Amino acid sequence: MTAAKSRTLPRRRDRAFTLVELLAVLAILGLLMGMAIHFFGKHREQGFVTKTTAVFSELEMKIGAYNTKKGDFPPSSLAKLKIRADNELNDGAEALFAALHSKSYPEGDNVRDDLLGNTDDDSTTTAYHRDPAVTYLLEVLDGWGNPIAYFHNADYAREQRYVMADPADPNDPEQKASAQKSKVTGSYANSDTFQLISAGTDRIFGTEDDVTNFK
Numbered sequence: 001m002t003a004a005k006s007r008t009l010p011r012r013r014d015r016a017f018t019l020v021e022l023l024a025v026l027a028i029l030g031l032l033m034g035m036a037i038h039f040f041g042k043h044r045e046q047g048f049v050t051k052t053t054a055v056f057s058e059l060e061m062k063i064g065a066y067n068t069k070k071g072d073f074p075p076s077s078l079a080k081l082k083i084r085a086d087n088e089l090n091d092g093a094e095a096l097f098a099a100l101h102s103k104s105y106p107e108g109d110n111v112r113d114d115l116l117g118n119t120d121d122d123s124t125t126t127a128y129h130r131d132p133a134v135t136y137l138l139e140v141l142d143g144w145g146n147p148i149a150y151f152h153n154a155d156y157a158r159e160q161r162y163v164m165a166d167p168a169d170p171n172d173p174e175q176k177a178s179a180q181k182s183k184v185t186g187s188y189a190n191s192d193t194f195q196l197i198s199a200g201t202d203r204i205f206g207t208e209d210d211v212t213n214f215k
Contacts, residue, residue: 069107090120144203180214
C-alpha cells in the first residue's frame with residue numbers, strides 16, 4: 001500500500017497597501033469630499049434663494065395692501081415720509097419698513113420680526129412708528145441676512161447705498177444699488193410699480209445672481 005504523500009498548502013501572506021495604493025485611496029476620498037461640499041454648498045445657496053423669493057411674496061402682498069389703502073406704493077425715501085435718519089444708508093429698505101409700520105397706517109400688517117435687521121445700526125428722533133417707543137430704522141433682510149433694496153417707480157433714477165451684514169469685501173461693507181432695466185427694451189422693469197432687489201449669493205448688487213421681483 002502506497003503511503004499518501006502529504007501536501008503542504010501554501011501559507012497566505014498578509015498583503016500591505018503600497019504607497020501608490022494609499023495615495024490613490026486618499027485622492028478618491030478627497031474627490032468625494034469635494035463633490036459633497038459642492039453639492040451641499042449649492043443646496044444651501046438655493047435655500048437662501050427660496051427664502052428670499054418667499055420674503056418677496058410676503059412683501060408684495062403688504063405693499064399691495066398699502067397701495068389699496070393709500071392710493072400709492074410706499075415711498076422709497078425716508079425724506080418723503082418726513083423721517084430724519086442718522087445717515088443716508090439703506091434708505092429705500094428703511095422707508096419701506098417705516099411706511100408699512102407707520103402710525104399713519106395703523107391697519108397695516110407688520111413684517112415678521114425674524115425677517116428684520118438694522119445693518120447700519122441707525123435710529124431716528126422722528127416719532128413715526130405705531131409704537132412710540134420704537135426709534136430704530138429697520139430693513140427687511142434677504143436669505144443671506146442682507147438688506148433688500150426697495151425702489152418706488154418714482155425713484156428709479158436715484159441710486160441707493162446699502163450696508164451689508166455679510167459683505168463681499170469685509171473691508172468695504174457698503175454696496176450701491178440701482179433700479180434695474182430690461183436688457184431687451186432698455187426701460188425700467190416694473191416701470192409703473194416697484195422693484196425689490198436682493199444682492200444674492202455674491203452680495204453685490206447689479207450682478208447675474210441678483211434675486212428680484214421681476215424677470
